[in-house]
Amino acid sequence: MTKKIKARAKMKNGLIEVKYKITHPMETGRRKDKAGNVVAEEYISHITILKNGKEMLRLSPNSTVSANPYLFVKLNGAKGDAITLSWVSNTGEKNSATTKVE
């Protein structure tokens, strides 16, 4: 499964509103598949959000965050700023995406 990052960053009331939807199963390690085998725990454990290369905030989700995590944050800035989100899973998998503020 490809783990896409869908992002939208828009100026609203003087703040950048960033909305993310990350494709990720966020397995808790308790679910069983159709064959009855326990699906191993796999979740995004660290998320970092940068603005123009400068670290803004760090998130540590647990496996109890919903599958395909949705995230909505607000930060100061202006049109044209580059917002980067990068995540690391507990299995060491990584992905990142950069969006321009509209």
Add this chain to the structure above:
Amino acid sequence: MNRRSAIKVLIGGALALSGMVPLNALANKMMGKMAALDAIDAITGGKHSESSKLKLKTPKVAENGSQVPVTVDATALTGVKSIFLIVHENIKPVAMRIDFDSEEVAAFASFRVKLGKPTKVTAIVHTASGFVTASSNTKVTKGGC
């Protein structure tokens, strides 16, 4: 010394020493299985107060426990360093930890969590002047954990 105070001493002491907790093994330990009240004590060191300035928005009734929207709005507080979200009835109660590294970020976040069963949800905000909490209750018709 009971279990809760032992955890408090272990983790709370380390928190006090380091001031702000880095994302290290210690913090990862908090993401494990433990009682929700232990987790709250571990994060706050047992010292926290409720405040109406902190707004935690959860649905009163969640039809689908695997996708429950949660909004934490701490913009009325000053000097916010981090936000924690505790789901009391989950086996792993600490659902999310957010660290703010810049003044440019609004102390606000919205995301979705899994709730196993009807539960109390608590947001803890670490500000410059201590820990502030807000709680709400959510009923779940179909659990998602």
